[in-house]
Amino acid sequence: MMERREFIGAAALALLASSAPGLGMGNDMEEIYGLIGQLKANAGQRAELIAILLEASQAMEGNLLYLVAEDLEDPDLIWITEVWRTRTDHANSLKPAAVQAAIARARPLIAGFGLRAETRPVGYAG
Template sequence: MFGLIGNIKAVPGQRDALLAILLENAGRMPGCLAYVVAEDTADAEGIWITEVWDSAASHKASLSIAAVRDAIDRAKPIIAGFGQFIETRPRGGHGLAAIAPA
């Protein structure tokens, strides 16, 4: 499996709009096992995204899906910046228990 945990900062006052865009395609990306978008409770403009994919190749391929490209293009103007992005190797957990670790 392949995982990403990342932080995005919205332009002031645009977090809800950015959240809506980020959630549009959740669950409709081949190979995506989990995609969680959360508000940062300590930063009024911060968003955390946690993703689990069956492989890094599936994640990379998702970036060429037309709906994902469109969402990225619409999100760009309301993104103020990016914080940490960390790659992980998920080993299981609630919702992922049926996936055998590689």
């Protein structure tokens, strides 16, 4: 399990990287874009679903942070925190063949979706 300090450090690195020249803004000067959401796995399949999510995240260009966390109260609930260089990068993240293949493998393991919030990351502490 990732400690709070490690999480904040990872988020800080992502945000610092995004402020470096050429990394923080897209060609159309979009702002950094974030998402936080819940994904419900079928009973007993959370670990398998998490493995697929993490594998797929390797093929997503423009992603600065893709944090997958297990809910401590619900054994099938997953929280996903994403930080993207731009909203466009997020929109394009589902297009690569590797991501499409992962989606096809993950779909039968998903029981449903929960809360979802779009965010604009503005800073960090740590």
